Structures are given as C-alpha cells and as structure tokens.
Amino acid sequence: MFAVIYSFKIKEGQHDAFEKYWAEATHFFRDFAGGRGSRLHKRSEAEYIAYAQWPSREMWQNARENLPESAASVLHSMRETCKKIETNYELEVVDDLLVKDDSSLKNN
Numbered sequence: 001m002f003a004v005i006y007s008f009k010i011k012e013g014q015h016d017a018f019e020k021y022w023a024e025a026t027h028f029f030r031d032f033a034g035g036r037g038s039r040l041h042k043r044s045e046a047e048y049i050a051y052a053q054w055p056s057r058e059m060w061q062n063a064r065e066n067l068p069e070s071a072a073s074v075l076h077s078m079r080e081t082c083k084k085i086e087t088n089y090e091l092e093v094v095d096d097l098l099v100k101d102d103s104s105l106k107n108n
Contacts, residue, residue: 001036001053001054001055001056001092001093001096002053002054002055002056002057002059002060002090002091002092002093003051003052003053003054003089003090003091003092003093004051004052004054004060004087004089004090004091005049005050005051005087005088005089005091006049006050006051006052006085006086006087006088007047007048007049007050007084007085007086007088008047008048008049008050008082008084008085008086009046009047009082009083009084009085010045010046010047010048010081010082010083011081011082011083012046014081014082015042015045015046015048015081017077017081018048018078018081018082019040021074021075021077021078021081022038022040022048022050022078023040024074024078025071025074025075025078026038026052028067028068028070028071028074028075029052029063029067032066032067032068032071033059033062033063033064033065033066033067034054034055034059034063034066035052035053035054035059035060035063036052036053036054036055037052037053038050038051038052038053039051046083053093057090057092060090
C-alpha cells in the first residue's frame with residue numbers, strides 16, 4: 001500500500017468550491033484509476049491537508065492516464081481555487097490501524 005500527503009493553500013472565499021472539486025477528483029481517481037480514496041483535513045480557512053491511499057506507487061504515478069476526459073475540467077477547476085499545491089510526502093504504508101468503518105465501534 002502507498003500513501004500521499006498533500007497540502008493546499010486556498011484562495012480567499014474558495015474553500016467551498018475547493019472541497020467540492022476535491023471530492024469530485026477523488027471519485028475520478030477511485031472509480032477510474034484504482035485509488036483507494038482520500039481524507040481531507042481543514043487546518044484553517046485557507047489551508048487543507050489531504051491524505052490519499054493507493055495500492056502501489058506505480059498506480060499513483062500512472063493514475064492520470066486512466067482518467068476520462070471529463071476529469072480534466074474538475075482537476076483544472078480545483079487547481080484554480082488554490083494559491084499553492086504541494087505533494088509533501090510519498091509514503092509506503094507499514095501498518096494500518098485506522099478503524100475501517102463505524103460498525104466496529106461500540107457505544108458504552
């Protein structure tokens with residue numbers, strides 16, 4: 001398993017649009033390129049951190065080749081909401097201890 005951590009600095013007033021385009025982009029990568037999904041974290045009104053998981057580094061590197069043409073406009077629109085986009089880390093997953101779904105949690 002492979003993971004990528006990104007950071008985004010968002011233009012003023014663009015956070016709602018950014019969140020929308022991030023979700024749409026994630027669906028494209030998951031549905032067409034083999035991505036395992038993502039988590040988006042908000043640090044402030046202008047800064048987000050995202051975590052995306054992939055079966056392998058190779059699948060991540062080749063992902064855009066597998067997207068339909070309609071994904072290009074979504075990715076472009078997402079980039080337009082940002083002042084800065086960085087890929088901070090490219091990581092091999094050693095162990096995954098996140099809860100897979102809420103059904104494994106019990107209310108006491």
